[in-house]
Amino acid sequence: MAVGMSEPRGTHVAVVHACEPPAAAGAPDGAVNLEAVGTGVDPDDLPDGLVVADGTGRVVCFNSAAARITAVPRAAALGHQLEHVLPLEDLKGRRWWTLTDPYGGLATRGGQPERNLLLPGGREVLVSARYVREYPTGPVCRVVVSLRGTEARRRNERSHAELIATVAHELRSPLTSVKGFTATLLAKWERFTDDQKRLMLETVDADAGRVTRLIAELLDISRIDSGRLELRRQPVDLSAAVERHIQALTAGGLTPDRFLVRTCQPLPVIWADPDKVDQVLGNLLENAVRHGEGTVTIDVAPASAPAKSDEKGTAVTVSDEGPGIPEESMGRVFTRFWRGSKRGGTGLGLYIVKGIVEAHGGTITVGRGPGGGAEFRFILPVSAPAYLV
Numbered sequence: 520m521a522v523g524m525s526e527p528r529g530t531h532v533a534v535v536h537a538c539e540p541p542a543a544a545g546a547p548d549g550a551v552n553l554e555a556v557g558t559g560v561d562p563d564d565l566p567d568g569l570v571v572a573d574g575t576g577r578v579v580c581f582n583s584a585a586a587r588i589t590a591v592p593r594a595a596a597l598g599h600q601l602e603h604v605l606p607l608e609d610l611k612g613r614r615w616w617t618l619t620d621p622y623g624g625l626a627t628r629g630g631q632p633e634r635n636l637l638l639p640g641g642r643e644v645l646v647s648a649r650y651v652r653e654y655p656t657g658p659v660c661r662v663v664v665s666l667r668g669t670e671a672r673r674r675n676e677r678s679h680a681e682l683i684a685t686v687a688h689e690l691r692s693p694l695t696s697v698k699g700f701t702a703t704l705l706a707k708w709e710r711f712t713d714d715q716k717r718l719m720l721e722t723v724d725a726d727a728g729r730v731t732r733l734i735a736e737l738l739d740i741s742r743i744d745s746g747r748l749e750l751r752r753q754p755v756d757l758s759a760a761v762e763r764h765i766q767a768l769t770a771g772g773l774t775p776d777r778f779l780v781r782t783c784q785p786l787p788v789i790w791a792d793p794d795k796v797d798q799v800l801g802n803l804l805e806n807a808v809r810h811g812e813g814t815v816t817i818d819v820a821p822a823s824a825p826a827k828s829d830e831k832g833t834a835v836t837v838s839d840e841g842p843g844i845p846e847e848s849m850g851r852v853f854t855r856f857w858r859g860s861k862r863g864g865t866g867l868g869l870y871i872v873k874g875i876v877e878a879h880g881g882t883i884t885v886g887r888g889p890g891g892g893a894e895f896r897f898i899l900p901v902s903a904p905a906y907l908v
Contacts, residue, residue: 792879
């Protein structure tokens, strides 16, 4: 909320409670009491720090968030000069108010974009400012400063650093293997038998596939985080998709009795991206086989769509009979880098699964299955094109 900034020209909003008393009706500056117009907004209700200085640079508003972020008591701020209350410096040690000069700078300047500045003692704070003028190019009558802590940015930076570290770790091993085997084959090709060459080339192929999967995961994460995950919707038979994955797993060496598929017919036709649905099913089934025990049960049944109870959808439930997921960890299952008790993988798979399901307008949950193991359940709405409705 732009408290203290010009709304229509000639009408100004006066902050209340933590600021100077607002002008009465008909006052020269046309101030309007926020509570009088029915907003009921107190500066102390704002989540970010708010500091307002008048045309002489004297602080007239200093809300509780500003006091918390700057560690300056409100009583020590009100009535004092803005540059003394907030002795901000940039990362090069230059005084920010001297550089920006809000009262004596360019008359066309409307404020300062958010940037990272330092308070005394090296405390970092995110600062943005707005210069309020009675009329364009006129003198500054108020400077409105917004303050935010850097905790959220720090968390984001740590997340990015963790992602880079994970990617570097996951890439190092297969690339080292690929480089080692190819260099050996190129240098000593004639010394190896055909069986030895085949073994090394199969290892190179497997490690190259591992790198390719990791890059695909990173691209998926980028698209999910930016909201650019593209879906190429077409009719998808979820029951057939499940059977296809089971056949692939049994062809890879798992026994057929490891799986139990139960389908409740008739199922509505789901309009979804078949490749993305295969990615979801593959990840959930692989997790159940790798981290679970006993029989892996897959239930496919009609269900109400998550958003609209009158819209149809299909629910797929994958459960196992292993130790399951501890209660205290269930809230973190779909976050980045979460791994179960057994190490392995990047910990990005379930984060991507959740992003894909939600991009389809569906939901996914985790709980404890009837056999005591983990149970994942996702619901996809029909999402039929408008011309078919």
